[in-house]
Amino acid sequence: MRPIDDSPLTRDGKVLILAYDHGLEHGPVDFEAVPESADPEHVFEVATHPAVTSLAVQKGVAEAYYPDYAEDVTLLAKLNGTSNLWMGEPDSAVNWSVEYADEIGADSIGFTLYGGSNHEIEMAEEFRDAHEAARERDMPVVMWSYPRGQGLKNDKKPGTIAYAARQALELGADVAKVKYPGSPEAMEEVVEMAGRTKVIMSGGSKTSDREFLETVKAAMDAGASGLAVGRNVFQRENPEAILDGLEEIIFEESSVETALAATEQ
Numbered sequence: 001m002r003p004i005d006d007s008p009l010t011r012d013g014k015v016l017i018l019a020y021d022h023g024l025e026h027g028p029v030d031f032e033a034v035p036e037s038a039d040p041e042h043v044f045e046v047a048t049h050p051a052v053t054s055l056a057v058q059k060g061v062a063e064a065y066y067p068d069y070a071e072d073v074t075l076l077a078k079l080n081g082t083s084n085l086w087m088g089e090p091d092s093a094v095n096w097s098v099e100y101a102d103e104i105g106a107d108s109i110g111f112t113l114y115g116g117s118n119h120e121i122e123m124a125e126e127f128r129d130a131h132e133a134a135r136e137r138d139m140p141v142v143m144w145s146y147p148r149g150q151g152l153k154n155d156k157k158p159g160t161i162a163y164a165a166r167q168a169l170e171l172g173a174d175v176a177k178v179k180y181p182g183s184p185e186a187m188e189e190v191v192e193m194a195g196r197t198k199v200i201m202s203g204g205s206k207t208s209d210r211e212f213l214e215t216v217k218a219a220m221d222a223g224a225s226g227l228a229v230g231r232n233v234f235q236r237e238n239p240e241a242i243l244d245g246l247e248e249i250i251f252e253e254s255s256v257e258t259a260l261a262a263t264e265q
């Protein structure tokens with residue numbers, strides 16, 4: 001059995017990761033819409049919603065806040081990450097080890113790979129080390145598979161995203177987190193290329209409830225296994241409401257209309 005089948009990262013085989021590494025990746029600008037979202041306690045509280053199968057954070061936030069939420073939140077250790085202040089070719093520093101993530105209480109790990117970057121080789125080798133250390137501990141591995149770099153003119157091309165999903169399978173990830181490729185047909189191809197690696201959609205910048213839920217529904221109908229979402233949850237005044245809607249779509253296979261009604265209850 002692969003570790004993911006037996007992990008709280010999944011619920012009925014589906015995944016809903018609440019991503020909260022934006023303070024590092026994008027900086028304070030992502031917290032402007034809802035100032036209280038800058039406080040990790042606020043987002044840990046949101047992550048106690050039953051739809052959330054894991055909260056993805058960086059080391060410092062995990063160290064400082066996870067001990068208070070260990071009973072109620074499942075932790076995904078996002079091992080690498082870079083600030084927006086970095087202006088070089090896409091790359092990501094490995095900020096903590098699998099050993100240390102395990103010690104803090106993480107159930108699974110997350111790792112970004114920028115396929116196509118001039119740093120892809122080093123990143124893939126770092127991923128190898130993290131992957132094998134995670135396997136020794138039965139911790140599922142989620143790859144943020146984001147083709148990006150000076151040679152890539154369009155990182156949203158369906159073929160590029162299908163390649164990203166395939167890279168995740170080839171390198172051993174249990175879950176590939178990819179951008180939505182723009183249509184259900186393209187998503188089907190992405191899912192096919194990922195084989196037994198589960199594909200989850202990346203949330204992206206904030207959109208309306210309807211637009212967001214429609215995109216998630218389209219991805220799920222095309223065979224995706226869920227979602228990793230940050231801004232589309234914590235940049236809302238009522239993050240629990242959108243999680244109620246996402247719970248309908250991801251775990252109950254409900255329609256968009258039913259999900260929208262759930263957001264209003």
Ligand SMILES: O=P(O)(O)OC[C@H]1O[C@](O)(COP(=O)(O)O)[C@@H](O)[C@@H]1O
Pocket residue numbers: 019020021022025026144202203204205228229230231232
């Ligand atoms: O590299 P990008 O596209 O700026 O986005 C990176 C961010 O997107 C995520 O992968 C998902 O978050 P969002 O749902 O807010 O897009 C985060 O984990 C990460 O901080």
